[in-house]
Amino acid sequence: MADQTRPPVPPFTRETALAKVRSAEDGWNTRDPQRVSLAYTQDSRWRNRTEFATGRDEIVALLTRKWNTELDYRLIKELWAHDGNRIAVRFAYEHHDDAGNWYRSYGNENWEFDEHGLMRTRHASINTLPIAESERAYFWPLGRRPDDHPGLSDLGF
Numbered sequence: 001m002a003d004q005t006r007p008p009v010p011p012f013t014r015e016t017a018l019a020k021v022r023s024a025e026d027g028w029n030t031r032d033p034q035r036v037s038l039a040y041t042q043d044s045r046w047r048n049r050t051e052f053a054t055g056r057d058e059i060v061a062l063l064t065r066k067w068n069t070e071l072d073y074r075l076i077k078e079l080w081a082h083d084g085n086r087i088a089v090r091f092a093y094e095h096h097d098d099a100g101n102w103y104r105s106y107g108n109e110n111w112e113f114d115e116h117g118l119m120r121t122r123h124a125s126i127n128t129l130p131i132a133e134s135e136r137a138y139f140w141p142l143g144r145r146p147d148d149h150p151g152l153s154d155l156g157f
Helices: 014-029 033-037 056-069
Strands: 040-048 051-054 071-083 086-096 102-113 119-131
Touching (some): 014 071, 040 056
Parallel strands (some): 040 119
Antiparallel strands (some): 040 051
């Protein structure tokens, strides 16, 4: 089965790279592994911290495990660079565990896309720090970050 085109497609301009980054952020903020997996090629390859995943089934499994333990997950992504069919982003997300301990994770991702705008490669490096609940900075309702909510640079992250 052929994958559908997922605009914007490469080669990316600054505007289309920004749109791709926001689309990825919006998708991840749904915390719906199946929906998120559709942004990737059938044989997409991931490195996520110490885990490696190949293909949508493994991506869904990884994301399901992730969001079963990273509760009230909220994410902000920011474009770092783009060239041709590649985009680099930095990101930070907040979540808590089932004991109520809060965390903020910071990271960088390198993305490579196919001609249909599907991500075929994702390399993520992520560091997680415990934070006090009073240090939280992401307070929008679960789901898409409101357009008027500060981004990473605005928050000093």
